[in-house]
Amino acid sequence: xxxxxxxxxxxxYAIFGSGALGGYYGIMLAHHGCxxxxxxxxxxxxxxxxxxxxxxxxxxxxxxxxxxxxxVSQLPPIDVLLLATKTTENxxxxxxxxxxxxxxxVVVLQNGLGIEQELEAEFGKGRILGGCCFxxxxxxxxxxxxxxxxxxxxxxxxxxxxxxxxxxPHVAEQIATDFQRAGIDLKxxxxxxxxxxxxxxxxxxxxxxxxxxxxxxxxxxxNAAAAELVFTLMEEVRSGAGACGKLIEPEFTTxxxxxxxxxxxxxxxxxxxFRARRPMxxxxxxxxxxxxxxQAGCPLPSVKMLYRQLQFLxxxxxxxx
Amino acid sequence: xxxxxxxxxxxxYAIFGSGALGGYYGIMLAHHGCxxxxxxxxxxxxxxxxxxxxxxxxxxxxxxxxxxxxxVSQLPPIDVLLLATKTTENxxxxxxxxxxxxxxxVVVLQNGLGIEQELEAEFGKGRILGGCCFxxxxxxxxxxxxxxxxxxxxxxxxxxxxxxxxxxPHVAEQIATDFQRAGIDLKxxxxxxxxxxxxxxxxxxxxxxxxxxxxxxxxxxxNAAAAELVFTLMEEVRSGAGACGKLIEPEFTTxxxxxxxxxxxxxxxxxxxFRARRPMxxxxxxxxxxxxxxQAGCPLPSVKMLYRQLQFLxxxxxxxx
Numbered sequence: 001x002x003x004x005x006x007x008x009x010x011x012x013y014a015i016f017g018s019g020a021l022g023g024y025y026g027i028m029l030a031h032h033g034c035x036x037x038x039x040x041x042x043x044x045x046x047x048x049x050x051x052x053x054x055x056x057x058x059x060x061x062x063x064x065x066x067x068x069x070x071x072v073s074q075l076p077p078i079d080v081l082l083l084a085t086k087t088t089e090n091x092x093x094x095x096x097x098x099x100x101x102x103x104x105x106v107v108v109l110q111n112g113l114g115i116e117q118e119l120e121a122e123f124g125k126g127r128i129l130g131g132c133c134f135x136x137x138x139x140x141x142x143x144x145x146x147x148x149x150x151x152x153x154x155x156x157x158x159x160x161x162x163x164x165x166x167x168x169p170h171v172a173e174q175i176a177t178d179f180q181r182a183g184i185d186l187k188x189x190x191x192x193x194x195x196x197x198x199x200x201x202x203x204x205x206x207x208x209x210x211x212x213x214x215x216x217x218x219x220x221x222x223n224a225a226a227a228e229l230v231f232t233l234m235e236e237v238r239s240g241a242g243a244c245g246k247l248i249e250p251e252f253t254t255x256x257x258x259x260x261x262x263x264x265x266x267x268x269x270x271x272x273x274f275r276a277r278r279p280m281x282x283x284x285x286x287x288x289x290x291x292x293x294x295q296a297g298c299p300l301p302s303v304k305m306l307y308r309q310l311q312f313l314x315x316x317x318x319x320x321x
Numbered sequence: 322x323x324x325x326x327x328x329x330x331x332x333x334y335a336i337f338g339s340g341a342l343g344g345y346y347g348i349m350l351a352h353h354g355c356x357x358x359x360x361x362x363x364x365x366x367x368x369x370x371x372x373x374x375x376x377x378x379x380x381x382x383x384x385x386x387x388x389x390x391x392x393v394s395q396l397p398p399i400d401v402l403l404l405a406t407k408t409t410e411n412x413x414x415x416x417x418x419x420x421x422x423x424x425x426x427v428v429v430l431q432n433g434l435g436i437e438q439e440l441e442a443e444f445g446k447g448r449i450l451g452g453c454c455f456x457x458x459x460x461x462x463x464x465x466x467x468x469x470x471x472x473x474x475x476x477x478x479x480x481x482x483x484x485x486x487x488x489x490p491h492v493a494e495q496i497a498t499d500f501q502r503a504g505i506d507l508k509x510x511x512x513x514x515x516x517x518x519x520x521x522x523x524x525x526x527x528x529x530x531x532x533x534x535x536x537x538x539x540x541x542x543x544n545a546a547a548a549e550l551v552f553t554l555m556e557e558v559r560s561g562a563g564a565c566g567k568l569i570e571p572e573f574t575t576x577x578x579x580x581x582x583x584x585x586x587x588x589x590x591x592x593x594x595f596r597a598r599r600p601m602x603x604x605x606x607x608x609x610x611x612x613x614x615x616q617a618g619c620p621l622p623s624v625k626m627l628y629r630q631l632q633f634l635x636x637x638x639x640x641x642x
Contacts (some may be wrong), residue, residue: 212533213633225632232626305553305623311546312534 011174014078014100018043020137023085023145027063027183030181037067037075043125044070046142058148060087074249075310078100080175084109087284094122105171107131111203112284113196113292116130116158125307128158128174130192132199136266149264152185156192197241198248202256202287205233209272211313230257236300240293277318282310332355332495335399335421341458342430342606343383343405344466346505348375353503358388358396364390367463377468398423401496408605419561426492427477428452432524432631433605433615434517437479443579447486449479450493451513453520457587463500470585476514518562519569521576524606526554528591529627532634539586551578561614574601602630
C-alpha cells in the first residue's frame with residue numbers, strides 16, 4: 001500500500017475488467033469525482049477513443065476521456081484494485097496483481113467461493129477484501145453498459161483477522177464513503193465468508209437453472225416446478241453454509257425468492273455467458289462450494305446434479321479458446 | 322375373453338397405436354401370418370390406402386392391404402389387445418378397452434409404472450398383462466416405421482396372482498409363441514413389476530437427460546459429467562425399486578450403462594416428443610415411480626429434480642392441444 005494513503009488523501013482506484021460490473025461501478029465512481037483507472041483488454045482502443053456510455057433507469061452518463069490502460073504495468077501507483085473480471089479468466093490473476101504498481105488493497109468483486117483465500121495465501125493477510133455485488137447490469141457493446149436494477153455491495157475483509165494485519169485498516173470505510181458518494185449502497189460487513197454463502201444461495205440456483213432450463217429469472221419463478229427447484233437448491237446451499245459454520249436464517253431463502261420474483265426479468269450472467277458460448281463460472285460458483293460443503297461433511301446432491309448438467313452443457317456448446 | 326380361444330385356435334390381435342412401437346410389432350406379427358387388426362387415428366386413411374412400410378436393418382416389409390379401423394367398435398371380436406399408444410393419451414383408455422369386442426386380454430406395452438394396476442382395478446384380475454419393450458424404432462412418416470435396433474419384450478401378468486383369475490391362463494405363452502415365430506425375442510416372466518422397475522432404470526435417466534441436456538444417448542455417455550448423472554439417477558431408481566420390494570442387483574446398473582454406450586446413437590422417445598412439442602410421458606415415467614418410492618419411504622431427490630426440470634420445459638415449450 002502506498003505511503004501516501006491516509007484518511008485525508010483520496011484513494012486512487014484501478015479496475016480490472018470493463019464489463020457489466022466493473023464498467024458500472026467504475027463509471028459511477030469516476031463520474032462522481034473519484035480518481036479511477038481502467039484496465040481494459042478487448043475494448044481498450046474503443047474506450048480510449050470514445051469513452052464509456054452508461055445507461056441507467058434514470059440517466060445516461062457519457063464518461064470521456066477515460067483513464068484507461070491495456071496492461072496493469074501502465075498504471076500509476078494504485079491504492080485500491082477492484083477486481084471485476086470473470087473468474088474464468090483468473091489464470092494469470094496473481095501475476096496481474098503482483099505487477100500492479102503501489103501494492104494496492106485488492107477488492108474481489110467476483111462471484112463464487114475461495115478467491116479471497118487464494119489471494120491471501122499469495123499476498124498475505126491485510127491486503128485482500130471481498131465484495132458481494134447485487135447488480136443487474138449488462139454490457140451491450142464496447143464501452144456500453146446498461147444498468148437494469150440494484151447495485152448494492154457488501155464489502156468485507158477476506159477473513160475475520162485480515163484487518164489487524166493491514167497497513168490501511170480503514171480502507172474498507174474509505175471505499176464505503178467513496179461508493180456512497182457515487183450513489184452506490186455499499187455496506188461494510190464483518191464476515192465476508194458468510195456474505196459469500198448468502199450470495200451463493202442466489203447464484204447457485206438462478207445461474208445454473210437459467211442455463212439448464214434456458215429461462216429468465218421471471219420464467220423460472222412463474223413456474224411452480226421450477227420455483228420448487230430453486231427452493232430445493234437454495235435450501236441445500238444454506239445447509240452447506242451451516243456445515244461450514246455460517247448459519248443463515250431460513251427466512252433468507254423466502255426473502256431471496258420473493259425478491260427475485262419481484263425484480264425485473266433478468267438473464268443471469270451465466271446465461272449470457274452460455275448464450276455467447278463463453279466459459280461459465282462453474283469452478284467458483286459450483287465446484288468450490290461443493291468441495292467446501294463436502295469437506296464439512298455435507299454433500300449437496302441437487303447442487304451437484306446441476307453442476308454435472310452444466311459441465312455437460314459447457315462441453316457440448318462452449319468453445320474454449 | 323371369447324369362447325373360441327383355445328390352445329389350438331390362433332389368437333386374433335388388435336393393436337392400439339400405429340407408431341414406432343405398435344407399428345413395428347404389428348407389422349412383424351402380420352407379416353408372419355398372425356391375424357392382426359390395427360386401430361389407427363391420424364394415419365387411418367393413409368394406412369388403409371397404402372398399407373405399412375417397415376424398414377429394418379436387413380429388410381424392407383410392405384404390408385398391404387392392412388386390417389385397419391379408425392375406432393375400436395369397428396373391430397371383430399379380439400383375443401389380445403396390444404396397447405401401444407403413449408401414456409399421455411390414456412384419458413379415454415378404459416372406455417376404448419371396454420368398447421373392444423370380445424373382452425380381450427390386454428397387454429400394456431406402454432412405458433412407466435402403474436397402468437396395469439389401474440386397468441386391473443377397472444377390468445378385474447386375469448385380463449391385464451404388461452410388456453416391457455426394449456426397442457429402438459422411429460416412425461418416420463404416415464405408415465412408415467424405421468426399426469434401428471433391438472425389439473426384445475418381457476411379458477408378464479399385471480400382478481403375481483393375475484394368471485389364476487384368468488379365463489385364458491395360457492395366453493401369455495400363446496403370445497410368446499406368436500412373437501417368437503415373427504422373429505421377436507419375447508420372454509414370459511413371473512414378476513412384471515420388477516421388470517417395470519428395471520425398464521425405469523433406463524427410461525428415467527436417459528429419457529429425461531436427453532431432453533434436459535438436449536443430447537443423444539451417445540452424447541450423454543461420451544461425457545464424464547453426464548455419465549455420472551446417469552449413474553446417480555439409475556442407482557436412485559434402483560434404491561426406489563428396492564424400497565418397493567423389487568431387489569435389483571447392482572451389476573444391472575453397469576450392464577445398462579455399458580449396453581447404452583455400445584448401442585447406436587439414439588434419440589429417446591421423450592426427446593422426439595419434446596422436439597415435436599408433443600406432451601412427454603412425465604406422469605408414467607416420473608410422477609408414478611416417485612410417488613411409489615416416496616410411499617415406500619424412499620424419496621428420490623435427483624429423479625425429482627429431473628422431473629421438475631422436465632415439468633418446466635414441458636410448460637415452456639410444449640403446446641398441449
